[in-house]
Amino acid sequence: MSNNDAFTENLLVKVAWYYYKDNLTQTEISEILNLSRNKVVRLLDRARAENIVQFHIKGHGVNCLEIEYKLINVFNLPRAFVIPTPKDELSRSLSKAAAQYIENNINNNELLGFGWGEAVSRTIESLTIDPSIEVSMVTLTGGVNYYFHKRDYSLEGGVDKFKGGIHVIPAPFLASTEEMAKNMLSEPSVRNILDLASLSNHVVVGIGGISSASTIIKEEKMTLNELIYIKNQNAVGDILGQFYDAEGNILDLPHHHRLIGTHLNTLKKLNNVIGVAGSPQKVDAIFGALKGGYIDTLITDEETAVALIKKAEVHVK
Known part of the structure; x- marks a missing residue:
């Protein structure tokens, strides 16, 4: 996994964790990570599409x-x-x-x-x-x-x-x-x-x-x-x-x-x-x-x- 891929997956997992585990709003997440709200929405969609979000939040970014x-x-x-x-x-x-x-x-x-x-x-x-x-x-x-x-x-x-x-x-x-x-x-x-x-x-x-x-x-x-x-x-x-x-x-x-x-x-x-x-x-x-x-x-x-x-x-x- 390249550094860029690892960074992206880490970001996907962070957004998913904040949203699904910590129950933060998309606006709150955008402020914490210094991202636009639209970017947060796209990351959440991608996390679901790539099966990072399942019954549990999982993936290289959380566990490794x-x-x-x-x-x-x-x-x-x-x-x-x-x-x-x-x-x-x-x-x-x-x-x-x-x-x-x-x-x-x-x-x-x-x-x-x-x-x-x-x-x-x-x-x-x-x-x-x-x-x-x-x-x-x-x-x-x-x-x-x-x-x-x-x-x-x-x-x-x-x-x-x-x-x-x-x-x-x-x-x-x-x-x-x-x-x-x-x-x-x-x-x-x-x-x-x-x-x-x-x-x-x-x-x-x-x-x-x-x-x-x-x-x-x-x-x-x-x-x-x-x-x-x-x-x-x-x-x-x-x-x-x-x-x-x-x-x-x-x-x-x-x-x-x-x-x-x-x-x-x-x-x-x-x-x-x-x-x-x-x-x-x-x-x-x-x-x-x-x-x-x-x-x-x-x-x-x-x-x-x-x-x-x-x-x-x-x-x-």
């Missing part, structure tokens, strides 16, 4: 953008799925992409493991599973019952898709004391779910940044003062509530001894861990997660991917 190749090569990733950076609602767009990725890769009688956070819950919400197959769901941490009661992006009304069953850790995300956490983790009902989670065929996790806007703060799983303390210990991000530094090394924090869930060292051994994250504020967190080897498949947006590659190039120098 040049930026994906760079991201995979730079971080030695097995897979990456990079979407056009949306005008807004990045988390929602990434969740739709994660859902599409899972739909394209899930098989009958498989088990999906899920972490917690906004991107993860929205991925579940967006997920459409072929009714002819049985898929099961298991949680990787406690405290996920929280999403069954949220109204803006809950699992409510959307769990029937898991015909194979839903397995939820019957415990909070964070115990009040280390001793209580040890007692909970020794309970068969908790231990059995954690053991089951280790058998997941695909695992979806969010990657949290270190800021007052972090989900871990918004969902009151931690106070801002606690997060400031953790940041001062050189933390750059968290997965499943466990914090790590810029090289992906897990920090030794009292907070970690009160968590009820899958340890990051265990996560590294699981099949196809899918990290769903993006935004300038999360570049350091995603970079650390990639350096630590916690992610097998990264689902992010173009701007974040470019920032990650640039950071890696500086890191090497």
